[in-house]
Amino acid sequence: QQQVKQSPQSLIVQKGGISIINCAYENTAFDYFPWYQQFPGKGPALLIAIRPDVSEKKEGRFTISFNKSAKQFSLHIMDSQPGDSATYFCAASGLQAGGTSYGKLTFGQGTILTVHP
Amino acid sequence: DVKVTQSSRYLVKRTGEKVFLECVQDMDHENMFWYRQDPGLGLRLIYFSYDVKMKEKGDIPEGYSVSREKKERFSLILESASTNQTSMYLCASSPGLAGGSYEQYFGPGTRLTVT
Numbered sequence: 001q002q003q004v005k006q007s008p009q010s011l012i013v014q015k016g017g018i019s020i021i022n023c024a025y026e027n028t029a030f031d032y033f034p035w036y037q038q039f040p041g042k043g044p045a046l047l048i049a050i051r052p053d054v055s056e057k058k059e060g061r062f063t064i065s066f067n068k069s070a071k072q073f074s075l076h077i078m079d080s081q082p083g084d085s086a087t088y089f090c091a092a093s094g095l096q097a098g099g100t101s102y103g104k105l106t107f108g109q110g111t112i113l114t115v116h117p
Numbered sequence: 118d119v120k121v122t123q124s125s126r127y128l129v130k131r132t133g134e135k136v137f138l139e140c141v142q143d144m145d146h147e148n149m150f151w152y153r154q155d156p157g158l159g160l161r162l163i164y165f166s167y168d169v170k171m172k173e174k175g176d177i178p179e180g181y182s183v184s185r186e187k188k189e190r191f192s193l194i195l196e197s198a199s200t201n202q203t204s205m206y207l208c209a210s211s212p213g214l215a216g217g218s219y220e221q222y223f224g225p226g227t228r229l230t231v232t
Binding site for chain 1: 220
């Protein structure tokens, strides 16, 4: 019940195209859904996050779409650029539990995105 | 800027050795985490700590232990390294409930090879 399943494992997109990465979760107690971006040789860094009280959140070219009934969420990267080439991880946490959850994250398996010029 | 540093970028150890991985954060964060990252498996939580001397097991604690004697420092210990512990190890910290944020800040990782 703690799993987060992410797809695809790898994605190749042309410059200017739309990149879409999908995640599905099982635990209905999850209430915080961040996406992390990792460049080679670096640790992951928070890209964007959403809570289940909204169905969409947009920050620049990055958008999270959230479907609570389907227990799915996705990352859309509009106008993809070569500089977006990185590994992307979705994650989930049950923050409603407050201190007892400590913000523990369950991560998806990761998607290696390559944007060709 | 939050800075999380890890003691080594690359480490090569022999089977059976005791291995120490050190992590230091400079932002007075409450929570610290150790993950291992393997291709196709994502990041898996080994242990985390929510206060000095306090720790809890994550999803894959077998073969590992941790120590947090000071707030800024969280150590991962491989009691007797085995080849299946060859991996990338990532440390993270977050402000936690007291700090008003659960965003995790990651170090650059230690690539450990056990031969």
